[in-house]
Amino acid sequence: MHITDAQRQLLKTLWFDGPLSRSDLSRLLAITPNAAGGIAAQLQQLGLVSEMTAETAALRGRPKTPLQIEGRRQSIVGLAVSPGRVEACRFGFAGHPLDRPHVKTLTAGASPLAAAARLLPAVLHPRTLLIALTVPGLVDQKSGNIMLSSAFPDAKSHSVLPVLKAAAGIPLIVGNDLHAAAAGWTLSHRRPFTDDSLLVNIADGQIGAAILINGKPNRGCILGANELGHTRLPMAAPSCYCGGRGCIERIFSSGFLAGKSRGASKGILEARLRANAPGDRRLGIAVSSLAMVLSNAINFLRPANVIIATPFAEYRHFISGLTADIRRGLLPHIGSRVEISVWNRCISGSAHLAAWLGIAGIVLPGWSDYEAQPEHQDRHSTPRLQIAPADE
Numbered sequence: 001m002h003i004t005d006a007q008r009q010l011l012k013t014l015w016f017d018g019p020l021s022r023s024d025l026s027r028l029l030a031i032t033p034n035a036a037g038g039i040a041a042q043l044q045q046l047g048l049v050s051e052m053t054a055e056t057a058a059l060r061g062r063p064k065t066p067l068q069i070e071g072r073r074q075s076i077v078g079l080a081v082s083p084g085r086v087e088a089c090r091f092g093f094a095g096h097p098l099d100r101p102h103v104k105t106l107t108a109g110a111s112p113l114a115a116a117a118r119l120l121p122a123v124l125h126p127r128t129l130l131i132a133l134t135v136p137g138l139v140d141q142k143s144g145n146i147m148l149s150s151a152f153p154d155a156k157s158h159s160v161l162p163v164l165k166a167a168a169g170i171p172l173i174v175g176n177d178l179h180a181a182a183a184g185w186t187l188s189h190r191r192p193f194t195d196d197s198l199l200v201n202i203a204d205g206q207i208g209a210a211i212l213i214n215g216k217p218n219r220g221c222i223l224g225a226n227e228l229g230h231t232r233l234p235m236a237a238p239s240c241y242c243g244g245r246g247c248i249e250r251i252f253s254s255g256f257l258a259g260k261s262r263g264a265s266k267g268i269l270e271a272r273l274r275a276n277a278p279g280d281r282r283l284g285i286a287v288s289s290l291a292m293v294l295s296n297a298i299n300f301l302r303p304a305n306v307i308i309a310t311p312f313a314e315y316r317h318f319i320s321g322l323t324a325d326i327r328r329g330l331l332p333h334i335g336s337r338v339e340i341s342v343w344n345r346c347i348s349g350s351a352h353l354a355a356w357l358g359i360a361g362i363v364l365p366g367w368s369d370y371e372a373q374p375e376h377q378d379r380h381s382t383p384r385l386q387i388a389p390a391d392e
């Protein structure tokens with residue numbers, strides 16, 4: 001089964017503007033009604049699109065039976081590896097969970113990918129279209145190998161072969177968790193990225209970003225990730241697993257506030273954000289340093305949209321202080337145009353976001369070359385879905 005460019009365009013239109021009749025689709029896609037009907041029929045056969053029931057269609061007051069994204073027939077498995085933890089869950093093609101997440105907490109020295117492989121059989125289903133595996137850090141898009149990642153503290157490259165074997169012939173895509181978050185934001189908000197956008201994840205000791213150019217993920221040079229968290233400032237901060245000192249993700253961390261090394265004191269940052277004590281000088285330094293890094297990134301990239309995804313969104317004084325500091329650091333002509341939104345979301349280790357990356361690979365042009373086909377893949381396996389190269 002292949003997803004063609006024409007099928008993907010129809011899926012994308014239905015995703016963001018649906019439900020739509022076949023004649024609406026033909027008009028929006030600038031193709032003949034016959035062509036629209038033919039592509040829709042193929043997608044109905046694949047179980048990705050369905051007709052709305054007469055009842056719901058009548059409620060919408062449309063004379064013809066509209067088509068919608070079909071969420072029940074096919075499923076996507078999200079598999080998220082994060083430091084010390086693996087989460088797996090099955091989702092419908094429309095992005096809703098079909099099961100409760102299966103979680104494995106890792107003991108020191110345990111292999112995250114072996115644990116992920118062991119979780120897989122519990123979540124696979126005969127109608128699983130594909131498995132999307134996400135990790136923080138860098139994924140080599142050619143081999144699917146995981147390069148530098150905070151989930152693999154040994155700083156070595158890791159093969160996804162154990163997961164590929166457990167996938168039992170179901171296609172596997174491997175990607176960066178921030179790109180998965182960007183996929184999740186655009187698909188779940190039904191707001192297409194039409195311009196250049198920057199999504200920033202801000203958590204305790206974890207700062208990352210995804211850059212979208214014309215709505216498509218920018219993978220950077222070869223390895224493809226955007227290491228905003230390792231922007232270094234000339235400050236005394238706990239040493240970073242990347243080998244550097246003064247990395248912003250070590251400055252905006254519990255360790256920095258406690259003056260201790262990494263991981264020694266989780267929870268301090270959140271407690272201090274909650275307390276919002278007026279004389280908390282060290283917290284002030286952490287927040288203003290973060291704002292400086294973000295202002296510089298925005299000035300350099302000139303995105304139209306900035307999405308700040310953070311589990312700390314409920315601390316309003318933090319969000320308002322941070323966005324005010326960011327805006328103060330923007331060049332005037334950029335500050336007047338950039339839209340900054342805040343998304344109350346924890347990115348790390350979310351199987352749901354991993355599944356969104358898988359759905360993006362099917363629905364959105366420019367997202368499908370995430371599919372990893374490592375050289376050592378079992379040649380006898382018969383993938384049930386192959387995603388055709390996207391039309392760029």
Ligand SMILES: [Zn+2]
Nearest residue numbers: 230240242247
């Ligand atoms: Zn670093």
